Amino acid sequence: MSEQLNFLRYVLTGKPNKEAAIGPRVRLQQHLDVSRAMHIMAFVTVFNTLIASYIAHTISGETLIFIWMLTNLVAAVFMAFDYVRKIGRPAPKSVSGRYVRRSESLAVFMGALFGSLPLYQTSDPFWSLVFGCLFMVSMCAGLMCVMPRNPRLVLRYMAGSALPLYLHMVLHFNDRMVAIAIALSLLLFTIYFGARQAFVLYLKEVKSVEEASQLRDILEVALEGSGQAFAVRAKDGSIVFQNELYARVKQVLRNVESTGGVAHALDRYWQMANYEVASIGSVEIFTDVTGIEDSRQEAESLRQEADEASTAKTRFLRSVTSELLVPLRTIRMQASMMDAGSRIPVTKADMNRAADQIRLLTESLEARVEQIIGYASGDATQEHTAASVNDLTSPDDNPVLKLETFIRRSLRTSSGS
Structure with missing residues (x-):
């Protein structure tokens, strides 16, 4: 019921552009339909006018039919001129709706011209009315097929063409005229409901397209974001x-x-x-995926740094372990040289030098043990590790290697004596 009332208000209102259902897309489509269908309307008007005039004149022989024919041919010429005037123009992107409203107003006048055929036949009012009704209904049905998206023009043309017919019925009122009036009213209501249904379906299609466009815009913004x-x-x-x-x-x-x-x-x-x-x-x-790729490269860099740190730690531990073994062996050799069963002659000066070297060894051992503890707790750095490794490769500054060299030289001297 609400759709029926809305459609009726849309048909009867003076400015349909203010209706919520008539948006820019609908106005533009109606403008294009009317401008492109003008030549079809002109052709149909000329064809139906000539056929109706020929049949009416043949049946009645009245010459007033030619006046009706002339007025409708002039109307068809105006339609053709409107179409020719717009040929070659680019299709507009938006319209105000004035052209469509003007065409809808002229449709009432054009319909009245075409529907006035029975008024020009006075010899047999009943059959002239039947003849006029047949051509008027076919004309309105054809317009509805050509322009289903502009029901205001179709229905106003129908109203304009029906007014002379009802006027003819009033002028020649009888029971047969009442029967024709009822039948004509049913046909007009059928055209009205058909136009309404076609226009409602068109509005639903437009709404679906607009919703799809909005969803596409939302999707585009979401993907852009x-x-x-x-x-x-x-x-x-x-x-x-x-x-x-x-x-x-x-x-x-x-x-x-x-x-x-x-x-x-x-x-x-x-x-x-x-x-x-x-x-x-x-x-x-x-x-x-820049963030993901940067994270992957950063993880790869951290992995490489971890591998390098693990390699440096392994080298450090191996180097320090070797350095710890050297003083321990040296102390064992020194002890065997100074024990009671030793046959190596050792002077007091040698003993003092050995004691000094043993003290240096213990200090070196203590420093290395502290360095190992610090490295295990994470306090040591790669620079300290590299320094430790370099210390092992410089015998001039390594007291452990110096003591081992001294003991070996003493043992060779003792064996030679």
């Missing part, structure tokens, strides 16, 4: 739709090779993916 460039391709490979980011990225990626599906362009990393859609074609998406 998430750093995704995408395009919809038809089955032949042509691009149906693409966002601005895709156009920039695709142009740069034409000469860039991808590694593992990831390519570098515009100072970003892009993950490429392609999805087949049976009813459309395919969807190509470039996803910005």
